[in-house]
Amino acid sequence: MSRPGLEDPGQSTGTKSVGCLAGDAQSYILFCDFFDRIIESYHGYKVTSDAVHESDFNYDNLKGGDDFDPAYVSGCEVTVSRSVEDFSFPTHCSRGERRRLLTLANTALEQLGEDLPGKLYSIDELSHESEDRKVVMEFPPASLIKIGVARDWPDARALWLSKDGSLAVWVNMEDHLKLVSYRSDASLQEAFKTICINVQKLETLYKKLRHTFIWKTHLGWVVSSPAEVGTGLKASVSVNLLNLAKNKRLDDILDRLRLQMETTSDPGVYKISNLQTIGVTEVGLTQLVVDGVKLLIRMEKRLENNGGIDDLVPAQK
Numbered sequence: 093m094s095r096p097g098l099e100d101p102g103q104s105t106g107t108k109s110v111g112c113l114a115g116d117a118q119s120y121i122l123f124c125d126f127f128d129r130i131i132e133s134y135h136g137y138k139v140t141s142d143a144v145h146e147s148d149f150n151y152d153n154l155k156g157g158d159d160f161d162p163a164y165v166s167g168c169e170v171t172v173s174r175s176v177e178d179f180s181f182p183t184h185c186s187r188g189e190r191r192r193l194l195t196l197a198n199t200a201l202e203q204l205g206e207d208l209p210g211k212l213y214s215i216d217e218l219s220h221e222s223e224d225r226k227v228v229m230e231f232p233p234a235s236l237i238k239i240g241v242a243r244d245w246p247d248a249r250a251l252w253l254s255k256d257g258s259l260a261v262w263v264n265m266e267d268h269l270k271l272v273s274y275r276s277d278a279s280l281q282e283a284f285k286t287i288c289i290n291v292q293k294l295e296t297l298y299k300k301l302r303h304t305f306i307w308k309t310h311l312g313w314v315v316s317s318p319a320e321v322g323t324g325l326k327a328s329v330s331v332n333l334l335n336l337a338k339n340k341r342l343d344d345i346l347d348r349l350r351l352q353m354e355t356t357s358d359p360g361v362y363k364i365s366n367l368q369t370i371g372v373t374e375v376g377l378t379q380l381v382v383d384g385v386k387l388l389i390r391m392e393k394r395l396e397n398n399g400g401i402d403d404l405v406p407a408q409k
Contacts, residue, residue: 115184145312148373157281181316182241215246322370334360335395
């Protein structure tokens with residue numbers, strides 16, 4: 093088990109986080125007394141041995157997400173993390189394991205590229221800017237150093253990018269795989285669709301390679317951080333909330349909507365995303381973000397016109 097919370101305690105205010113990471117999937121079973129308490133505290137979800145976590149990748153079940161007010165929303169992103177059976181998580185991954193994981197990813201992504209053409213870049217390649225990509229990475233991110241996964245950098249770390257820019261897949265970073273779909277047109281519906289289609293394709297490809305994604309019936313998809321078990325999914329929308337951000341009821345509103353807010357480099361623009369990842373399906377979590385963002389925008393418009401928002405505040409969750 094890794095304890096990044098001791099290296100970087102963080103602050104008492106701001107985005108909620110966990111201070112521990114699992115070394116492998118078995119850690120969630122061997123140290124269940126510890127991890128179950130972390131999961132319950134972070135997600136507000138009681139872990140029980142007879143629970144059955146449900147998944148829903150039917151993107152047609154999502155209502156809305158393609159109709160945000162463009163005057164307030166500037167972009168969106170959906171990410172999903174996956175870990176592979178029979179390998180330690182990145183916090184304890186050996187160099188040999190990491191290289192085998194990269195070989196598996198390369199094989200699977202080559203086959204994914206038959207439907208969605210793309211290219212796999214090593215981190216060495218990403219350290220030199222090129223015309224055919226926008227990502228440049230010269231040093232390991234501070235976040236990876238803090239959680240102890242930057243050993244042997246940049247060996248066996250890579251990024252796959254689709255040619256149409258709809259999907260990126262990080263290999264051997266925070267988790268074995270992390271799929272990212274970002275859209276500047278803020279169509280969360282399309283970003284979610286891209287993630288659903290391709291994570292299921294990769295799951296099938298990894299099964300054929302006899303290395304399935306890690307799934308526990310009572311926990312769902314298992315990854316290194318207790319903050320992401322269940323679905324491994326984060327849906328976020330960048331929203332202009334200049335007035336609402338100053339409102340004294342903001343924290344209570346976010347808590348009732350089961351959402352979190354992060355600052356961005358743009359003044360007045362905040363990233364709104366789901367906090368919980370377990371106990372709700374992928375569609376359900378994304379729906380929380382869609383509905384929550386629309387309500388927050390309504391509140392922002394009210395405040396711009398010096399109106400009240402008390403009648404818009406949802407009931408306690």
